[in-house]
Amino acid sequence: xxxxxxxxxxxxxxxxxxxxxxxxxxxxxxxxxxxxxxxxxxxxxxxxxxxxxxxxxxxxxxxxxxxxxxxxxxxxxxxxxxxxxxxxxxxxxxxxxxxxxxxxxxxxxxxxxxxxxxxxxxxxxxxxxxxxxxxxxxxxxxxxxxxxxxxxxxxxxxxxxxxxxxxxxxxxxxxxxxxxxxxxxxxxxxxxxxxxxxxxxxxxxxxxxxxxxxxxxxxxxxxxxxxxxxxxxxxxxxxxxxxxxxxxxxxxxxxx
Amino acid sequence: xxxxxxxxxxxxxxxxxxxxxxxxxxxxxxxxxxxxxxxxxxxxxxxxxxxxxxxxxxxxxxxxxxxxxxxxxxxxxxxxxxxxxxxxxxxxxxxxxxxxxxxxxxxxxxxxxxxxxxxxxxxxxxxxxxxxxxxxxxxxxxxxxxxxxxxxxxxxxxxxxxxxxxxxxxxxxxxxxxxxxxxxxxxxxxxxxxxxxxxxxxxxxxxxxxxxxxxxxxxxxxxxxxxxxxxxxxxxxxxxxxxxxxxxxxxxxxxxxxxxxxxxxxxxxxxxxxxxxxxxxxxxxxxxxxxxxxxxxxxxxxxxxxxx
Numbered sequence: 001x002x003x004x005x006x007x008x009x010x011x012x013x014x015x016x017x018x019x020x021x022x023x024x025x026x027x028x029x030x031x032x033x034x035x036x037x038x039x040x041x042x043x044x045x046x047x048x049x050x051x052x053x054x055x056x057x058x059x060x061x062x063x064x065x066x067x068x069x070x071x072x073x074x075x076x077x078x079x080x081x082x083x084x085x086x087x088x089x090x091x092x093x094x095x096x097x098x099x100x101x102x103x104x105x106x107x108x109x110x111x112x113x114x115x116x117x118x119x120x121x122x123x124x125x126x127x128x129x130x131x132x133x134x135x136x137x138x139x140x141x142x143x144x145x146x147x148x149x150x151x152x153x154x155x156x157x158x159x160x161x162x163x164x165x166x167x168x169x170x171x172x173x174x175x176x177x178x179x180x181x182x183x184x185x186x187x188x189x190x191x192x193x194x195x196x197x198x199x200x201x202x203x204x205x206x207x208x209x210x211x212x213x214x215x216x217x218x219x220x221x222x223x224x225x226x227x228x229x230x231x232x233x234x235x236x237x238x239x240x241x242x243x244x245x246x247x248x249x250x251x252x253x254x255x256x
Numbered sequence: 257x258x259x260x261x262x263x264x265x266x267x268x269x270x271x272x273x274x275x276x277x278x279x280x281x282x283x284x285x286x287x288x289x290x291x292x293x294x295x296x297x298x299x300x301x302x303x304x305x306x307x308x309x310x311x312x313x314x315x316x317x318x319x320x321x322x323x324x325x326x327x328x329x330x331x332x333x334x335x336x337x338x339x340x341x342x343x344x345x346x347x348x349x350x351x352x353x354x355x356x357x358x359x360x361x362x363x364x365x366x367x368x369x370x371x372x373x374x375x376x377x378x379x380x381x382x383x384x385x386x387x388x389x390x391x392x393x394x395x396x397x398x399x400x401x402x403x404x405x406x407x408x409x410x411x412x413x414x415x416x417x418x419x420x421x422x423x424x425x426x427x428x429x430x431x432x433x434x435x436x437x438x439x440x441x442x443x444x445x446x447x448x449x450x451x452x453x454x455x456x457x458x459x460x461x462x463x464x465x466x467x468x469x470x471x472x473x474x475x476x477x478x479x480x481x482x483x484x485x486x487x488x489x490x491x492x493x494x495x496x497x498x499x500x501x502x503x504x505x506x507x508x509x510x511x512x513x514x515x516x517x518x519x520x521x522x523x524x525x526x527x528x529x530x531x532x533x534x535x536x537x538x539x540x541x542x543x544x545x546x547x548x549x550x551x552x553x554x555x556x557x558x559x560x561x562x563x564x
Binding site (some may be wrong): 012014015017019025037092093094097116117119120121122123124125126127128129130131132133136137138139140141157158159160161162163164165166167168171176177178181215216217218219220221222223224225227229230231232233234235239240242243244246247249250253255256 | 319322343344346347349350351353354355357358359360361362375376379380381382383384385386387388389390391392425427428429430431432433434435436448472480483484485491492497498505506515516517519520523526527528529530535540541542543544545546547548549550553554557558561562
């Protein structure tokens with residue numbers, strides 16, 4: 001019965017972030033969500049747990065992560081461990097990994113699952129960094145996995161090839177979105193989530209000094225990206241006429 | 257002598273990184289060192305390396321060399337390490353960065369030297385914004401393929417070659433490696449690409465898109481949900497920030513709403529054309545030309561027009 005940690009990040013929904021006139025970002029309408037691919041990591045952990053038993057622990061760190069607990073726990077986790085600390089506001093992948101590693105050390109785990117990257121910063125670093133800090137092997141970009149005894153057998157998808165990689169517990173894997181289709185929690189699961197245990201861990205209790213919580217890839221600026229395009233959009237009129245106009249434009253561009 | 261390090265398991269990317277390495281090294285008055293796990297040290301010198309560390313070991317798995325690279329960097333103390341942003345390269349870079357307790361900029365789109373400090377630009381929020389970050393030494397970044405053009409080969413260049421014995425983690429074993437046979441062409445180098453999205457009602461309607469693609473000489477890609485949720489097309493067909501990034505002469509979208517993650521994967525396209533029924537779809541803001549209308553009327557009409 002393996003104990004599995006599924007790491008997740010509570011991020012702003014990028015669909016609701018708007019770029020302002022001076023290229024500043026307006027996040028006032030953006031709500032929190034569990035980072036898209038982290039849902040695949042949680043789902044895979046829960047699927048393994050349903051088959052093999054044991055515990056499946058959600059682990060997260062952020063400036064304001066308490067609102068994530070209900071969503072995370074409704075997805076089938078048995079408990080959640082959360083670190084809420086202002087240091088997350090400026091954290092880079094190194095700081096996030098330092099915190100997650102220190103928090104993971106307090107838990108008994110056999111397998112740690114992360115997504116390949118988060119939908120906000122998508123650094124794709126947390127999994128391999130975390131494994132390095134914990135001194136355990138990392139198997140990244142996993143498209144399928146199974147557990148046999150104390151062994152994990154994973155298929156990595158590297159775009160041009162797949163690889164089968166095997167490691168004994170403890171091991172960390174980062175999963176690709178193709179590994180599964182995250183469930184949509186039922187009303188019962190949502191209601192049951194609030195009864196599940198969750199443990200808050202204070203950053204101060206993790207034994208990390210100030211430098212471990214200060215970024216080494218420090219943000220200097222964040223600017224909206226804009227693309228200038230011709231925006232010749234044909235709305236009204238007959239389909240045949242609009243198509244003829246488009247074809248003529250593309251011929252003029254030298255494309256057709 | 258430390259210096260600016262470059263590494264990729266792919267020799268073509270190493271050559272491109274050497275061009276970046278030389279640019280940075282000249283500003284910082286440092287030598288350029290290349291790391292390699294292959295037998296190509298002289299080639300790397302000809303393309304700009306002053307020194308090459310050849311990591312010698314019996315593993316053919318590039319990821320296995322991360323610990324050796326980290327140990328070497330601890331001893332040699334390079335000012336910066338640039339690695340190719342392949343999936344394997346990103347895995348290695350993150351492990352090395354963790355071992356060196358330093359920062360790492362993933363898929364940097366620009367590297368600048370400001371005084372003796374290196375800063376990098378990268379995309380965040382699915383391509384909605386550019387984040388500039390200042391990197392503490394040793395500065396690390398992964399750089400996508402084809403970001404820089406390799407310098408001209410100069411066989412008269414000389415450099416030092418040092419062999420380093422690699423050590424491996426015996427806890428992992430790599431078994432069967434199977435090449436993935438691509439079902440379509442490589443979208444990242446295609447001249448014409450059609451992208452399909454959820455506006456398409458059913459899988460069978462892809463036939464209509466294929467007919468159009470045949471007439472245009474275009475390859476077909478798709479939005480994330482078509483590949484990952486509906487599985488109508490293979491995962492490699494997904495275009496977007498975490499999928500294929502394309503730079504064709506024309507990118508024509510059919511029923512793609514244009515979420516930021518998708519658009520950021522196509523922004524280097526010369527001309528973007530959108531067909532969608534919703535005139536408020538964000539794809540039209542990213543398009544040069546667009547037709548607002550029912551794709552089941554527009555696409556057949558376009559097919560007829562191209563047949564003429």
